[in-house]
Amino acid sequence: MASRRASSVESFKVMDVLQRANELQAQGKKVLHLEVGQPESGAPPSVANAAVEALTEPRVMGYTDAFGLLALREKISKYYQKHYGLSPDQVPTDRIVITTGSSGGFLLAFTGCFDAGDYVAIASSGYPCYRNILSALGCNLATIPINEEFKLTASELQSEIARRKEAGEAPIKGLILSSPSNPTGAMLHPDELQSLCRLCESENILFISDEIYHGITYGQKEATALEYSSKALIINSFSKYYSMSGWRLGWMVIPETVLDAINSLQQNMFINAPTLSQTAAMKCWDDDTIVELEKHVEKYRTSRELILNQLKNFTELNAKNIAPADGGFYIYVDLGEENVAPGYGSVKMCEELLETHYVAFTPGNDFEDPATSLGDRRFRISYAGGIETVREAMERFYTFWPTWMAQVKAAKS
Ligand SMILES: Cc1ncc(COP(=O)(O)O)c(C=O)c1O
Incomplete structure:
Protein backbone atom coordinates (compact mmCIF):
# COMPACT_ATOMS: atom_id res chain seq x y z
CA MET A 1 0.00 0.00 0.00
CA ALA A 2 1.28 3.47 -0.87
CA SER A 3 1.48 5.93 2.01
CA ARG A 4 -1.48 8.27 2.55
CA ARG A 5 0.69 11.26 1.69
CA ALA A 6 1.95 9.71 -1.56
CA SER A 7 -1.53 8.58 -2.56
CA SER A 8 -2.80 12.13 -2.42
CA VAL A 9 -0.02 13.48 -4.67
CA GLU A 10 -1.21 14.48 -8.15
CA SER A 11 0.49 13.09 -11.22
CA PHE A 12 2.69 15.37 -13.31
CA LYS A 13 0.08 15.67 -16.04
CA VAL A 14 2.42 16.53 -18.85
CA MET A 15 3.95 13.07 -18.35
CA ASP A 16 0.47 11.55 -18.72
CA VAL A 17 0.02 13.44 -22.00
CA LEU A 18 3.46 12.28 -23.13
CA GLN A 19 2.52 8.68 -22.37
CA ARG A 20 -0.62 8.87 -24.52
CA ALA A 21 1.28 10.69 -27.28
CA ASN A 22 3.88 7.91 -27.24
CA GLU A 23 1.16 5.25 -27.45
CA LEU A 24 -0.26 6.93 -30.56
CA GLN A 25 3.22 7.19 -32.00
CA ALA A 26 3.79 3.48 -31.39
CA GLN A 27 0.60 2.88 -33.43
CA GLY A 28 2.30 4.64 -36.34
CA LYS A 29 0.75 8.10 -36.00
CA LYS A 30 2.93 11.11 -36.71
CA VAL A 31 2.65 12.78 -33.34
CA LEU A 32 4.02 16.28 -32.84
CA HIS A 33 5.34 16.77 -29.33
CA LEU A 34 4.68 20.22 -27.97
CA GLU A 35 3.91 19.00 -24.50
CA VAL A 36 7.26 18.42 -22.80
CA GLY A 37 9.80 21.13 -22.15
CA GLN A 38 12.69 19.21 -23.55
CA PRO A 39 15.24 20.67 -26.00
CA GLU A 40 15.24 18.83 -29.35
CA SER A 41 19.04 19.02 -29.55
CA GLY A 42 21.16 16.71 -27.49
CA ALA A 43 24.03 17.86 -25.30
CA PRO A 44 26.65 19.99 -27.06
CA ASP A 286 33.88 26.39 -23.14
CA ASP A 287 33.66 28.96 -25.95
CA ASP A 288 32.60 26.43 -28.60
CA THR A 289 29.90 25.07 -26.29
CA ILE A 290 28.44 28.52 -25.72
CA VAL A 291 28.42 29.21 -29.48
CA GLU A 292 26.47 25.99 -29.98
CA LEU A 293 24.02 26.74 -27.15
CA GLU A 294 23.34 30.24 -28.40
CA LYS A 295 22.29 28.69 -31.72
CA HIS A 296 19.66 26.73 -29.80
CA VAL A 297 18.32 29.97 -28.32
CA GLU A 298 18.06 31.43 -31.83
CA LYS A 299 15.95 28.43 -32.88
CA TYR A 300 13.69 28.92 -29.87
CA ARG A 301 13.34 32.55 -30.81
CA THR A 302 12.18 31.63 -34.34
CA SER A 303 9.68 29.08 -33.01
CA ARG A 304 8.36 31.57 -30.46
CA GLU A 305 7.77 34.20 -33.17
CA LEU A 306 6.09 31.61 -35.36
CA ILE A 307 3.59 30.63 -32.68
CA LEU A 308 2.88 34.18 -31.54
CA ASN A 309 2.27 35.26 -35.14
CA GLN A 310 0.03 32.26 -35.81
CA LEU A 311 -2.03 32.84 -32.71
CA LYS A 312 -3.05 36.23 -34.11
CA ASN A 313 -5.12 34.28 -36.68
CA PHE A 314 -7.24 32.76 -33.94
CA THR A 315 -9.72 35.60 -33.86
CA GLU A 316 -11.63 34.30 -30.84
CA LEU A 317 -8.50 34.59 -28.69
CA ASN A 318 -7.82 37.81 -26.87
CA ALA A 319 -4.16 38.88 -27.18
CA LYS A 320 -4.23 39.91 -23.51
CA ASN A 321 -4.86 36.26 -22.66
CA ILE A 322 -1.57 35.13 -24.13
CA ALA A 323 1.26 35.23 -21.59
CA PRO A 324 4.30 37.33 -22.47
CA ALA A 325 6.81 34.51 -23.20
CA ASP A 326 9.80 36.66 -22.15
CA GLY A 327 11.93 33.57 -21.60
CA GLY A 328 11.99 29.77 -21.55
CA PHE A 329 10.26 27.89 -24.35
CA TYR A 330 6.56 28.02 -23.59
CA ILE A 331 3.53 29.96 -24.77
CA TYR A 332 0.68 29.89 -22.28
CA VAL A 333 -2.77 30.67 -23.59
CA ASP A 334 -5.98 31.45 -21.75
CA LEU A 335 -8.99 30.60 -23.91
CA GLY A 336 -11.06 33.11 -21.93
CA GLU A 337 -14.37 32.40 -20.28
CA GLU A 338 -16.24 33.10 -23.50
CA ASN A 339 -14.48 30.28 -25.38
CA VAL A 340 -15.18 27.44 -22.99
CA ALA A 341 -18.36 25.56 -22.11
CA PRO A 342 -19.06 22.96 -19.42
CA GLY A 343 -17.08 19.87 -20.40
CA TYR A 344 -15.49 21.79 -23.30
CA GLY A 345 -12.48 23.48 -21.78
CA SER A 346 -8.76 23.25 -22.44
CA VAL A 347 -8.50 19.76 -20.95
CA LYS A 348 -10.88 18.25 -23.50
CA MET A 349 -9.48 20.48 -26.23
CA CYS A 350 -5.96 19.11 -25.66
CA GLU A 351 -7.31 15.57 -25.56
CA GLU A 352 -9.20 15.96 -28.85
CA LEU A 353 -6.32 17.73 -30.54
CA LEU A 354 -4.06 14.82 -29.65
CA GLU A 355 -6.52 12.09 -30.58
CA THR A 356 -7.62 13.62 -33.90
CA HIS A 357 -4.68 15.72 -35.13
CA TYR A 358 -1.83 14.10 -33.19
CA VAL A 359 -0.62 17.35 -31.70
CA ALA A 360 0.31 17.21 -28.02
CA PHE A 361 -0.22 20.38 -25.95
CA THR A 362 -0.45 20.44 -22.15
CA PRO A 363 -3.71 21.45 -20.48
CA GLY A 364 -3.57 24.13 -17.79
CA ASN A 365 -4.69 21.80 -15.01
CA ASP A 366 -1.03 20.86 -14.54
CA PHE A 367 -0.16 24.45 -13.62
CA GLU A 368 -3.18 25.95 -11.90
CA ASP A 369 -4.56 25.90 -8.40
CA PRO A 370 -7.02 22.96 -8.42
CA ALA A 371 -9.41 25.15 -6.40
CA THR A 372 -10.01 27.36 -9.47
CA SER A 373 -11.39 26.55 -12.92
CA LEU A 374 -8.45 28.18 -14.71
CA GLY A 375 -6.81 24.83 -15.36
CA ASP A 376 -9.61 24.03 -17.77
CA ARG A 377 -9.31 27.38 -19.54
CA ARG A 378 -5.59 27.53 -20.17
CA PHE A 379 -3.09 25.41 -22.07
CA ARG A 380 0.64 25.41 -22.72
CA ILE A 381 2.52 25.04 -25.99
CA SER A 382 6.17 24.03 -25.65
CA TYR A 383 8.37 25.12 -28.53
CA ALA A 384 11.49 23.29 -27.39
CA GLY A 385 10.97 20.58 -29.99
CA GLY A 386 12.18 22.36 -33.13
CA ILE A 387 11.00 24.85 -35.74
CA GLU A 388 9.49 22.37 -38.22
CA THR A 389 7.57 20.59 -35.47
CA VAL A 390 6.15 23.91 -34.33
CA ARG A 391 5.24 24.99 -37.85
CA GLU A 392 3.37 21.78 -38.64
CA ALA A 393 1.69 21.66 -35.24
CA MET A 394 0.34 25.18 -35.63
CA GLU A 395 -1.02 24.30 -39.09
CA ARG A 396 -2.79 21.26 -37.66
CA PHE A 397 -4.09 23.29 -34.74
CA TYR A 398 -5.48 25.87 -37.17
CA THR A 399 -7.33 23.12 -39.05
CA PHE A 400 -8.68 21.68 -35.81
CA TRP A 401 -9.78 25.01 -34.29
CA PRO A 402 -13.04 25.79 -36.24
CA THR A 403 -14.43 22.30 -35.57
CA TRP A 404 -13.51 22.64 -31.93
CA MET A 405 -15.09 26.10 -31.59
CA ALA A 406 -18.26 24.77 -33.24
CA GLN A 407 -18.45 22.11 -30.54
CA VAL A 408 -17.92 24.71 -27.81
CA LYS A 409 -20.65 26.94 -29.25
CA ALA A 410 -23.06 24.02 -29.55
CA ALA A 411 -22.38 23.08 -25.92
CA LYS A 412 -23.02 26.66 -24.83
CA SER A 413 -26.40 26.99 -26.55
C1 LIG B 1 10.50 25.52 -13.71
C2 LIG B 1 11.14 24.16 -13.74
N1 LIG B 1 11.93 23.81 -12.71
C3 LIG B 1 12.49 22.59 -12.68
C4 LIG B 1 12.28 21.66 -13.68
C5 LIG B 1 12.91 20.29 -13.54
O1 LIG B 1 14.03 20.13 -14.33
P1 LIG B 1 15.24 19.13 -14.06
O2 LIG B 1 14.92 18.27 -12.92
O3 LIG B 1 15.40 18.38 -15.33
O4 LIG B 1 16.42 20.01 -13.77
C6 LIG B 1 11.50 22.00 -14.78
C7 LIG B 1 11.27 21.03 -15.85
O5 LIG B 1 10.54 21.24 -16.78
C8 LIG B 1 10.92 23.29 -14.79
O6 LIG B 1 10.15 23.68 -15.81
Missing part, protein backbone atom coordinates in the same frame (compact mmCIF):
# COMPACT_ATOMS: atom_id res chain seq x y z
CA PRO A 45 29.27 17.82 -28.82
CA SER A 46 32.04 19.04 -26.49
CA VAL A 47 30.08 17.72 -23.50
CA ALA A 48 29.15 14.42 -25.16
CA ASN A 49 32.77 13.88 -26.23
CA ALA A 50 33.99 14.56 -22.72
CA ALA A 51 31.65 11.84 -21.45
CA VAL A 52 32.96 9.34 -24.01
CA GLU A 53 36.52 10.22 -23.09
CA ALA A 54 35.80 9.81 -19.39
CA LEU A 55 34.32 6.37 -20.00
CA THR A 56 37.28 5.13 -21.98
CA GLU A 57 39.76 6.25 -19.36
CA PRO A 58 40.88 3.28 -17.26
CA ARG A 59 39.64 4.63 -13.94
CA VAL A 60 36.78 4.01 -11.62
CA MET A 61 33.77 6.27 -12.17
CA GLY A 62 33.21 6.44 -8.43
CA TYR A 63 31.44 8.65 -5.96
CA THR A 64 32.32 12.31 -5.67
CA ASP A 65 31.96 14.50 -2.57
CA ALA A 66 28.30 14.92 -1.66
CA PHE A 67 28.36 18.51 -2.97
CA GLY A 68 30.00 17.41 -6.22
CA LEU A 69 33.31 17.87 -8.03
CA LEU A 70 35.13 20.91 -6.70
CA ALA A 71 36.33 21.77 -10.23
CA LEU A 72 32.75 21.92 -11.49
CA ARG A 73 31.63 24.05 -8.55
CA GLU A 74 34.51 26.42 -9.30
CA LYS A 75 33.31 26.69 -12.90
CA ILE A 76 29.80 27.49 -11.68
CA SER A 77 31.13 30.17 -9.34
CA LYS A 78 33.09 31.72 -12.24
CA TYR A 79 29.95 31.62 -14.39
CA TYR A 80 28.06 33.73 -11.81
CA GLN A 81 30.95 36.17 -11.64
CA LYS A 82 31.13 36.55 -15.42
CA HIS A 83 27.45 36.37 -16.34
CA TYR A 84 25.90 38.37 -13.50
CA GLY A 85 28.91 40.36 -12.31
CA LEU A 86 28.91 38.86 -8.81
CA SER A 87 31.99 38.90 -6.59
CA PRO A 88 33.58 35.57 -5.55
CA ASP A 89 32.28 36.19 -2.00
CA GLN A 90 28.71 36.24 -3.22
CA VAL A 91 29.07 32.81 -4.74
CA PRO A 92 31.67 30.79 -2.79
CA THR A 93 32.24 27.24 -4.00
CA ASP A 94 31.44 25.79 -0.56
CA ARG A 95 27.84 27.01 -0.95
CA ILE A 96 27.41 25.36 -4.35
CA VAL A 97 25.82 21.91 -4.42
CA ILE A 98 25.66 19.77 -7.56
CA THR A 99 22.31 17.99 -7.63
CA THR A 100 20.52 15.25 -9.54
CA GLY A 101 18.71 17.69 -11.81
CA SER A 102 16.94 20.63 -10.26
CA SER A 103 14.29 18.09 -9.22
CA GLY A 104 16.86 16.52 -6.87
CA GLY A 105 17.55 20.07 -5.68
CA PHE A 106 13.88 20.64 -4.81
CA LEU A 107 13.81 17.54 -2.65
CA LEU A 108 16.98 18.59 -0.82
CA ALA A 109 15.91 22.22 -0.45
CA PHE A 110 12.34 21.53 0.65
CA THR A 111 13.37 18.77 3.07
CA GLY A 112 16.31 20.77 4.35
CA CYS A 113 14.44 24.01 4.92
CA PHE A 114 10.81 23.20 5.73
CA ASP A 115 9.03 21.05 8.29
CA ALA A 116 5.81 19.16 7.70
CA GLY A 117 2.97 21.59 8.33
CA ASP A 118 4.93 24.69 7.23
CA TYR A 119 3.26 27.00 4.73
CA VAL A 120 5.16 27.49 1.50
CA ALA A 121 4.01 29.99 -1.12
CA ILE A 122 3.76 29.04 -4.77
CA ALA A 123 2.42 30.95 -7.76
CA SER A 124 -0.62 29.86 -9.69
CA SER A 125 0.10 29.47 -12.60
CA GLY A 126 3.30 27.68 -11.69
CA TYR A 127 5.44 24.59 -12.15
CA PRO A 128 3.36 21.66 -10.85
CA CYS A 129 6.13 19.68 -9.17
CA TYR A 130 6.61 22.39 -6.50
CA ARG A 131 3.04 21.78 -5.37
CA ASN A 132 3.32 18.02 -5.68
CA ILE A 133 6.69 17.58 -3.95
CA LEU A 134 5.76 19.97 -1.12
CA SER A 135 2.52 18.04 -0.60
CA ALA A 136 4.39 14.73 -0.58
CA LEU A 137 6.57 16.15 2.22
CA GLY A 138 3.54 17.19 4.25
CA CYS A 139 3.99 20.94 3.73
CA ASN A 140 0.98 23.23 3.30
CA LEU A 141 0.61 25.45 0.28
CA ALA A 142 -0.10 29.15 0.23
CA THR A 143 -1.15 29.47 -3.39
CA ILE A 144 -0.91 33.02 -4.73
CA PRO A 145 -2.59 33.96 -8.01
CA ILE A 146 -0.36 35.71 -10.55
CA ASN A 147 -1.26 39.26 -11.61
CA GLU A 148 -2.50 40.50 -14.99
CA GLU A 149 1.04 40.49 -16.32
CA PHE A 150 1.21 36.78 -15.44
CA LYS A 151 3.72 37.48 -12.61
CA LEU A 152 3.94 37.00 -8.88
CA THR A 153 5.64 40.14 -7.52
CA ALA A 154 6.27 41.57 -4.05
CA SER A 155 2.86 43.20 -4.22
CA GLU A 156 0.99 39.88 -4.55
CA LEU A 157 3.14 38.32 -1.84
CA GLN A 158 2.57 41.32 0.43
CA SER A 159 -1.21 41.01 0.01
CA GLU A 160 -1.09 37.33 0.97
CA ILE A 161 1.09 38.09 4.01
CA ALA A 162 -1.36 40.81 5.12
CA ARG A 163 -4.38 38.58 4.52
CA ARG A 164 -2.88 35.79 6.60
CA LYS A 165 -1.99 38.17 9.44
CA GLU A 166 -5.52 39.58 9.42
CA ALA A 167 -7.04 36.09 9.40
CA GLY A 168 -4.68 34.89 12.15
CA GLU A 169 -3.23 32.21 9.85
CA ALA A 170 0.27 30.77 10.20
CA PRO A 171 3.02 32.81 8.53
CA ILE A 172 4.59 31.77 5.25
CA LYS A 173 7.93 30.04 5.72
CA GLY A 174 9.12 29.94 2.12
CA LEU A 175 8.42 30.99 -1.44
CA ILE A 176 9.39 29.03 -4.55
CA LEU A 177 9.19 30.79 -7.87
CA SER A 178 10.66 30.43 -11.34
CA SER A 179 11.57 33.41 -13.50
CA PRO A 180 11.31 33.00 -16.47
CA SER A 181 8.25 31.05 -15.48
CA ASN A 182 7.05 27.69 -16.56
CA PRO A 183 4.30 27.77 -17.88
CA THR A 184 3.89 31.50 -18.64
CA GLY A 185 7.39 32.49 -19.77
CA ALA A 186 6.91 35.72 -17.79
CA MET A 187 10.08 37.14 -16.31
CA LEU A 188 10.56 39.42 -13.34
CA HIS A 189 12.32 42.69 -14.07
CA PRO A 190 15.51 42.99 -11.95
CA ASP A 191 13.77 45.68 -9.81
CA GLU A 192 10.82 43.35 -9.21
CA LEU A 193 13.19 40.56 -8.22
CA GLN A 194 15.00 42.89 -5.85
CA SER A 195 11.74 43.94 -4.16
CA LEU A 196 10.72 40.32 -3.77
CA CYS A 197 14.11 39.47 -2.21
CA ARG A 198 13.81 42.42 0.19
CA LEU A 199 10.29 41.50 1.25
CA CYS A 200 11.27 37.87 1.82
CA GLU A 201 14.24 38.93 3.95
CA SER A 202 12.16 41.33 6.03
CA GLU A 203 9.40 38.75 6.56
CA ASN A 204 11.78 35.87 7.26
CA ILE A 205 10.60 33.97 4.23
CA LEU A 206 13.12 31.70 2.53
CA PHE A 207 13.10 32.65 -1.15
CA ILE A 208 13.86 29.70 -3.41
CA SER A 209 14.58 31.14 -6.83
CA ASP A 210 14.28 28.60 -9.64
CA GLU A 211 16.48 29.99 -12.39
CA ILE A 212 16.39 26.96 -14.68
CA TYR A 213 15.37 29.01 -17.76
CA HIS A 214 18.17 31.54 -17.44
CA GLY A 215 20.04 31.84 -20.72
CA ILE A 216 16.84 31.36 -22.74
CA THR A 217 15.48 34.89 -22.89
CA TYR A 218 14.35 37.16 -25.69
CA GLY A 219 15.65 40.64 -24.99
CA GLN A 220 15.05 41.25 -21.31
CA LYS A 221 17.96 41.27 -18.89
CA GLU A 222 17.93 38.39 -16.45
CA ALA A 223 19.03 38.80 -12.85
CA THR A 224 19.75 36.18 -10.22
CA ALA A 225 18.31 36.49 -6.73
CA LEU A 226 21.91 36.12 -5.49
CA GLU A 227 22.53 39.70 -6.64
CA TYR A 228 20.07 40.94 -4.05
CA SER A 229 20.14 38.44 -1.21
CA SER A 230 22.69 36.11 0.32
CA LYS A 231 19.79 34.45 2.13
CA ALA A 232 18.03 33.28 -1.05
CA LEU A 233 18.44 29.70 -2.21
CA ILE A 234 19.13 29.42 -5.93
CA ILE A 235 18.20 26.39 -7.99
CA ASN A 236 19.43 25.83 -11.53
CA SER A 237 19.95 22.97 -13.93
CA PHE A 238 21.75 21.68 -16.99
CA SER A 239 18.44 20.46 -18.46
CA LYS A 240 17.28 23.51 -20.42
CA TYR A 241 19.86 26.03 -21.68
CA TYR A 242 22.57 23.34 -21.66
CA SER A 243 20.31 20.79 -23.40
CA MET A 244 21.17 17.98 -21.00
CA SER A 245 17.79 16.97 -19.58
CA GLY A 246 18.51 13.22 -19.43
CA TRP A 247 21.91 13.72 -17.80
CA ARG A 248 20.09 14.52 -14.55
CA LEU A 249 22.30 17.31 -13.38
CA GLY A 250 21.58 20.60 -11.67
CA TRP A 251 22.97 22.82 -8.96
CA MET A 252 22.01 24.99 -6.03
CA VAL A 253 23.64 27.93 -4.33
CA ILE A 254 22.47 27.64 -0.76
CA PRO A 255 22.58 29.95 2.26
CA GLU A 256 25.18 29.33 4.96
CA THR A 257 22.48 28.43 7.49
CA VAL A 258 21.41 25.21 5.74
CA LEU A 259 24.81 23.93 4.57
CA ASP A 260 25.13 21.13 7.11
CA ALA A 261 21.52 20.00 6.79
CA ILE A 262 21.71 19.82 3.00
CA ASN A 263 25.07 18.06 3.11
CA SER A 264 23.62 15.31 5.34
CA LEU A 265 20.51 14.99 3.18
CA GLN A 266 22.51 14.71 -0.03
CA GLN A 267 24.81 12.08 1.56
CA ASN A 268 21.83 10.03 2.67
CA MET A 269 19.43 10.50 -0.22
CA PHE A 270 21.64 10.63 -3.32
CA ILE A 271 25.29 10.34 -2.14
CA ASN A 272 26.16 12.56 -5.10
CA ALA A 273 24.86 13.61 -8.51
CA PRO A 274 25.92 11.33 -11.42
CA THR A 275 29.71 11.47 -11.67
CA LEU A 276 29.80 10.96 -15.44
CA SER A 277 27.44 13.89 -15.98
CA GLN A 278 29.45 16.08 -13.61
CA THR A 279 32.66 15.24 -15.45
CA ALA A 280 31.21 16.06 -18.86
CA ALA A 281 29.49 19.23 -17.63
CA MET A 282 32.93 20.75 -17.04
CA LYS A 283 32.81 21.60 -20.77
CA CYS A 284 29.59 23.60 -20.51
CA TRP A 285 31.24 27.01 -20.46
